[in-house]
Amino acid sequence: xxxxxxxxxxxxxxxxxxxxxxxxxxxxxxxxxxxxxxxxxxxxxxxxxxxxxxxxxxxxxxxxxxxxxxxxxxxxxxxxxxxxxxxxxxxxxxxxxxxxxxxxxxxxxxxxxxxxxxxxxxxxxxxxxxxxxxxxxxxxxxxxxxxxxxxxxxxxxxxxxxxxxxxxxxxxxxxxxxxxxxxxxxxxxxxxxxxxxxxxxxxxxxxxxxx
Numbered sequence: 211x212x213x214x215x216x217x218x219x220x221x222x223x224x225x226x227x228x229x230x231x232x233x234x235x236x237x238x239x240x241x242x243x244x245x246x247x248x249x250x251x252x253x254x255x256x257x258x259x260x261x262x263x264x265x266x267x268x269x270x271x272x273x274x275x276x277x278x279x280x281x282x283x284x285x286x287x288x289x290x291x292x293x294x295x296x297x298x299x300x301x302x303x304x305x306x307x308x309x310x311x312x313x314x315x316x317x318x319x320x321x322x323x324x325x326x327x328x329x330x331x332x333x334x335x336x337x338x339x340x341x342x343x344x345x346x347x348x349x350x351x352x353x354x355x356x357x358x359x360x361x362x363x364x365x366x367x368x369x370x371x372x373x374x375x376x377x378x379x380x381x382x383x384x385x386x387x388x389x390x391x392x393x394x395x396x397x398x399x400x401x402x403x404x405x406x407x408x409x410x411x412x413x414x415x416x417x418x419x420x421x
Contacts, residue, residue, distance in 0.1 A: 212347070215351035217237050219308050221237070223236060290327065308336065363390040365390070
């Protein structure tokens with residue numbers, strides 16, 4: 211079923227951990243391959259180093275300006291090491307594919323598109339998108355899209371709108387397909403009954419300030 215929602219040039223790269231080792235499952239319209247990669251412990255250490263490196267950019271402009279070159283160099287080194295662990299063993303299978311990356315565990319913190327092979331970033335070689343898993347990608351691809359044929363505007367009673375305040379009717383005129391509900395008619399029942407198929411839902415509310 212999952213293969214049925216993939217085009218010929220799409221490839222899911224789903225990572226998972228088993229007994230401390232990271233594996234990559236490559237799933238495409240005409241390919242299914244599982245590749246053992248590297249121990250998770252080493253990748254976790256690299257991720258900690260990368261996060262520590264990024265945290266130093268929050269130490270202020272003076273620090274960043276002074277140490278920008280070594281910080282960037284360190285980031286490139288870590289990203290290149292991660293590329294070597296997670297991408298390089300798969301490189302021959304990835305050619306000419308648009309990739310759908312499904313991380314696992316701590317790999318969710320990793321910007322795969324920024325991985326570095328020494329000369330180019332990963333996103334310069336492939337179109338990359340993300341999914342929670344191959345199954346979630348299938349479910350989202352199969353989801354029926356509701357036709358958006360109207361907009362909703364909910365507002366307070368226009369008789370109490372202060373001078374100069376915009377009214378729900380004025381908003382409605384800007385959205386010609388809108389259904390407008392005012393005052394007591396602007397309730398949860400109306401929202402639930404009409405929200406399906408709405409492209410925009412505008413809620414015009416009042417703010418009461420206690421002094």
